[in-house]
Amino acid sequence: MNIIFRELKSNLKSFIIWILSLSALFYVASFEFEMFQGDSNITEAFDSFGFLFDALGGVPDMTTAVGFLSLVSIYIYVPLCIYSALLGSRIISKEEKNRTAEYLFALPVSRKKVISSKLAVAIFYTVLIATISMIVSWYSFGMYSHEPVSFDAFIINLGIGVLLTQMIFLSIGMLLSSALKNYKKSGGITVGFVIGTFMISMLVGLAEKAEVMKYITPFQYFPAAAMMEGNFELVFILITIGIVIVSFGGLYFFYSKRDLHI
Amino acid sequence: MNVYKFELKRLKKSILVWGLSVPGFLLFYLAFFPAMTSSGDAFSDLMQSMDPKFLAAFGIIPELPIGEILGYFNLTIGLILVPLAIQASNYGFHILSVEERELTADFLFTKPISRTKIIVSKFLSALTSLIIVDLILTAFTVIALTAFKGDEVVELKNVLILLLSVPFFQLTFMSIGMVISVSVKKVSSVLSYSMALAFGTYVVSSFGSILSSDAIKYITPFSHFDSAYVLINGHWHWGLIWISFTIMIVSLIASYFLYLKRNIASL
Numbered sequence: 172m173n174i175i176f177r178e179l180k181s182n183l184k185s186f187i188i189w190i191l192s193l194s195a196l197f198y199v200a201s202f203e204f205e206m207f208q209g210d211s212n213i214t215e216a217f218d219s220f221g222f223l224f225d226a227l228g229g230v231p232d233m234t235t236a237v238g239f240l241s242l243v244s245i246y247i248y249v250p251l252c253i254y255s256a257l258l259g260s261r262i263i264s265k266e267e268k269n270r271t272a273e274y275l276f277a278l279p280v281s282r283k284k285v286i287s288s289k290l291a292v293a294i295f296y297t298v299l300i301a302t303i304s305m306i307v308s309w310y311s312f313g314m315y316s317h318e319p320v321s322f323d324a325f326i327i328n329l330g331i332g333v334l335l336t337q338m339i340f341l342s343i344g345m346l347l348s349s350a351l352k353n354y355k356k357s358g359g360i361t362v363g364f365v366i367g368t369f370m371i372s373m374l375v376g377l378a379e380k381a382e383v384m385k386y387i388t389p390f391q392y393f394p395a396a397a398m399m400e401g402n403f404e405l406v407f408i409l410i411t412i413g414i415v416i417v418s419f420g421g422l423y424f425f426y427s428k429r430d431l432h433i
Numbered sequence: 434m435n436v437y438k439f440e441l442k443r444l445k446k447s448i449l450v451w452g453l454s455v456p457g458f459l460l461f462y463l464a465f466f467p468a469m470t471s472s473g474d475a476f477s478d479l480m481q482s483m484d485p486k487f488l489a490a491f492g493i494i495p496e497l498p499i500g501e502i503l504g505y506f507n508l509t510i511g512l513i514l515v516p517l518a519i520q521a522s523n524y525g526f527h528i529l530s531v532e533e534r535e536l537t538a539d540f541l542f543t544k545p546i547s548r549t550k551i552i553v554s555k556f557l558s559a560l561t562s563l564i565i566v567d568l569i570l571t572a573f574t575v576i577a578l579t580a581f582k583g584d585e586v587v588e589l590k591n592v593l594i595l596l597l598s599v600p601f602f603q604l605t606f607m608s609i610g611m612v613i614s615v616s617v618k619k620v621s622s623v624l625s626y627s628m629a630l631a632f633g634t635y636v637v638s639s640f641g642s643i644l645s646s647d648a649i650k651y652i653t654p655f656s657h658f659d660s661a662y663v664l665i666n667g668h669w670h671w672g673l674i675w676i677s678f679t680i681m682i683v684s685l686i687a688s689y690f691l692y693l694k695r696n697i698a699s700l
Contacts, residue, residue: 192629207644207645243639246636358624363454367458370462370515370516377508380465380468381465
């Protein structure tokens with residue numbers, strides 16, 4: 172338990188900074204959205220061309236809160252995933268970086284126990300940041316929503332989608348920092364992975380031919396457009412569970428025999 | 434000169450990774466262009482008749498239709514700027530803080546060279562790395578545009594003017610990184626800082642363009658170096674770019690003086 176409290180405390184500061192800046196961002200965006208929502212030009216364009224956007228395969232009506240949120244949803248997904256990826260890689264490698272590994276592992280606790288405590292804290296903060304971000308978005312955009320029921324359902328689905336995507340990056344970050352020999356590299360590689368998959372995901376949205384690539388970018392597993400209808404595809408859920416289990420298994424496997432840098 | 438050479442050697446691997454992956458991504462993106470051109474003629478006619486503010490929210494600019502290579506390139510470069518900004522802020526946060534983090538400050542600062550010389554060498558080596566990556570990017574862009582344009586006639590002049598602004602864009606992020614890294618007590622994790630700076634400003638600018646907000650444009654370098662403006666008008670957006678230049682110059686001067694006076698943590 173001591174390790175859990177210790178980890179909760181040492182990751183609290185960055186958690187607070189992240190959640191405050193994200194909340195501020197969502198709140199300001201909703202503020203700007205209010206002016207935008209009343210823009211008659213856009214509403215008119217949607218009235219006259221709505222059929223066209225439907226035909227194009229679901230460009231959302233961005234003058235509603237649900238449509239707007241799903242349009243900007245990638246900017247909810249990506250920062251939260253960056254947070255989780257960095258958290259996962261840092262929580263494992265920080266003992267070596269801060270030169271506290273020697274101290275920690277001289278204590279009468281097994282490596283497995285240390286890892287389990289760190290894992291619990293990482294999952295706790297990931298769930299917490301997803302929940303709070305969803306509550307903030309629900310509060311700030313909900314004021315402008317005319318269909319409270321479908322909006323609430325959308326927020327819940329979006330929250331689950333975001334959380335599952337975050338778990339993928341969290342587990343990969345933790346795996347990399349336990350498997351890579353050099354503790355300095357894991358953060359960079361993990362973030363490179365997030366940015367790389369983000370850019371592939373934008374390409375999938377842009378070019379139809381890139382459709383097959385949606386399997387390699389977690390940002391396309393639970394896209395906001397599907398979350399609007401609560402449409403979780405089984406294959407992506409299975410891929411997610413697979414990645415998470417393999418990564419966490421690898422974390423225990425590699426960390427138990429890791430040659431710690433002291 | 435020794436410090437400069439050493440720093441450049443330290444960044445060698447990073448130059449290699451960034452210099453291959455970012456232009457590689459550009460090539461990869463543009464390679465999808467030929468598959469897209471066939472559909473969308475009727476669509477772009479319809480686009481012309483719509484309200485530009487509405488289209489802007491989807492990243493569509495009537496002068497730069499996505500069915501033409503420059504329109505597609507505009508979207509691509511808008512994304513490519515994200516890793517470039519991350520690279521620049523990485524260097525900015527890294528170069529002045531690394532000695533303290535890795536406990537090599539004692540070694541470096543007992544050498545008979547002034548702090549002025551150290552900061553200038555470090556700055557120049559990082560700048561060299563950025564310029565190398567930008568040169569590779571420029572070469573890749575010209576190659577990719579020529580290869581994938583099909584039978585379109587492309588005016589490369591505006592593209593080159595746009596690419597000329599990329600080093601200044603990166604320099605803005607690097608100088609902000611430098612001034613923050615000498616202002617805080619300790620940079621424990623370069624990545625968290627640089628991701629927050631680069632990705633944060635990117636997200637803000639995306640919100641700004643989706644909402645067509647004028648106020649947001651002033652606060653993020655991504656809007657100051659707006660690629661669409663340069664591709665359409667053939668010159669930089671001076672009305673906004675001066676903000677970035679001011680930030681850059683002020684940050685550089687401030688980091689120089691702060692670094693001279695910095696209480697450097699030692700063993």
